[in-house]
């Protein structure tokens with residue numbers, strides 16, 4: 286699949302989301318940050334918004350669920366039309382069963398790790414996942430500073446994927462910009478969420494293309 290850029294719409298104008306998405310036509314996916322005001326101290330979208338967005342664009346929706354009780358709540362986002370559904374392992378009681386349920390509903394199953402959550406206890410889950418998300422900020426808000434301390438985890442995750450021989454995508458999310466994307470790509474990430482970097486640019490679509498070219502130049506995978 287190569288390098289993918291998935292702009293986050295978290296810091297856009299929610300009163301005109303369709304237009305905001307039409308400004309990033311080069312995006313590989315649209316990253317939809319779902320927050321429940323419990324798992325994180327912020328509140329955003331629910332399944333009905335994902336369903337509405339799926340009608341507003343042909344770009345696949347990448348739903349990142351920062352919500353409690355993922356086992357019960359995540360399948361609704363696959364049913365709502367998200368192409369990829371990411372649950373947090375910290376909020377899931379039975380991650381393997383949940384990943385299988387998401388796949389059975391026709392979506393890509395993905396699991397996220399907060400900055401302090403290690404990958405090693407979950408390496409046997411990798412064959413069950415289409416994508417692993419390594420958070421590079423504390424989840425909850427856009428516009429935060431990239432945490433360099435997460436880079437070793439990205440490297441370890443890539444090494445574990447090679448060890449298990451899986452095709453799982455490795456996504457990074459939080460503080461990704463032209464300044465930080467090279468470090469993530471060099472460490473082995475291949476899917477990049479970028480919110481403020483894209484939407485604060487004068488031409489968001491040109492920024493998507495520039496981020497992609499920068500990551501491609503730095504990636505050992507391409």
Ligand SMILES: O=C(CO)[C@H](O)[C@H](O)COP(=O)(O)O
Nearest residue numbers: 424425427428459460480481
């Ligand atoms: O998951 C998130 C916050 O919890 C956002 O996707 C992320 O922070 C994107 O915004 P930015 O690129 O501005 O950091």
